Amino acid sequence: MLEKGLTRRDVLTKAVPAAAIAGVGLGALAQQTRPQGQQIPPAGATPAAPGQVMKTMAGQMYGDGQYQLPPLPYPANALEPFISAQVLQVHHDAHHMAAVKGLNEAVTKLSDVIKSGSYEQVQLDGLMRDISYNGGSHMLHSLYWTTLAPPAGPQNLPSGAIAEAIDSQFGSFDQFKAFFSHVAVAAKGSGWALLTYEPISDGLAVFQVGDHDMRIVAGMRPILVLDVWEHAYYLQYQNKRADYINAWWNIVNWPAVTDLLTFFRQRNQ
Numbered sequence: 001m002l003e004k005g006l007t008r009r010d011v012l013t014k015a016v017p018a019a020a021i022a023g024v025g026l027g028a029l030a031q032q033t034r035p036q037g038q039q040i041p042p043a044g045a046t047p048a049a050p051g052q053v054m055k056t057m058a059g060q061m062y063g064d065g066q067y068q069l070p071p072l073p074y075p076a077n078a079l080e081p082f083i084s085a086q087v088l089q090v091h092h093d094a095h096h097m098a099a100v101k102g103l104n105e106a107v108t109k110l111s112d113v114i115k116s117g118s119y120e121q122v123q124l125d126g127l128m129r130d131i132s133y134n135g136g137s138h139m140l141h142s143l144y145w146t147t148l149a150p151p152a153g154p155q156n157l158p159s160g161a162i163a164e165a166i167d168s169q170f171g172s173f174d175q176f177k178a179f180f181s182h183v184a185v186a187a188k189g190s191g192w193a194l195l196t197y198e199p200i201s202d203g204l205a206v207f208q209v210g211d212h213d214m215r216i217v218a219g220m221r222p223i224l225v226l227d228v229w230e231h232a233y234y235l236q237y238q239n240k241r242a243d244y245i246n247a248w249w250n251i252v253n254w255p256a257v258t259d260l261l262t263f264f265r266q267r268n269q
């Protein structure tokens with residue numbers, strides 16, 4: 001049980017700075033009401049209202065005082081042949097679900113520690129690690145589903161604000177694509193490649209993240225994430241991670257990425 005007046009969101013946003021990995025407390029937007037039936041727009045679509053993608057996603061990640069597994073925004077076979085239904089189902093239902101469960105358990109334990117007033121360092125270290133790891137996993141996996149969509153056509157390229165920001169930061173989309181792909185391929189063991197909004201310079205940055213939370217600068221706002229844990233591709237691509245990454249570019253939901261950029265820019269003004 002949580003201390004009276006202390007919600008899970010409070011525990012994360014007040015007690016655990018590492019949980020600010022996405023630039024918002026994990027539950028900070030979740031209390032906002034999401035219109036029922038509202039879907040994350042497919043590739044090529046324009047979001048109904050600027051900044052809505054993050055609000056919709058957050059509303060699905062947290063509810064009734066618990067972190068929760070957001071539904072896939074498309075059928076499990078919608079990303080075939082690039083990602084198989086089997087891979088997507090196992091990834092979402094088993095791996096992401098485990099992170100949600102681990103996060104809720106760790107947050108509950110932390111709230112008990114706060115109430116007790118007895119702070120055993122070994123226990124705290126473990127809880128902080130669990131929350132960072134599982135909170136990062138919940139956030140990044142939710143972004144992963146959100147920033148994918150059925151193929152928009154033979155050419156799946158960004159446009160508008162995100163295209164301009166990529167050109168400005170990396171020289172061209174092709175240069176960005178080559179660099180981001182290399183960062184993802186080269187990640188040792190389990191990790192992610194992230195394109196993030198950098199609020200201080202109003203620019204973009206790419207990070208290679210270990211596990212779900214290592215080596216990202218606090219304050220970065222992920223807007224495009226690529227999971228290169230083996231569970232994301234091994235059943236379909238075996239050890240050919242580069243083939244999975246090449247396929248992944250075909251199903252990036254650029255309108256959603258653009259909307260995430262818009263959301264964080266609006267928050268930064």
Ligand SMILES: [Fe+2]
Pocket residue numbers: 091095141227229231232
């Ligand atoms: Fe994953």
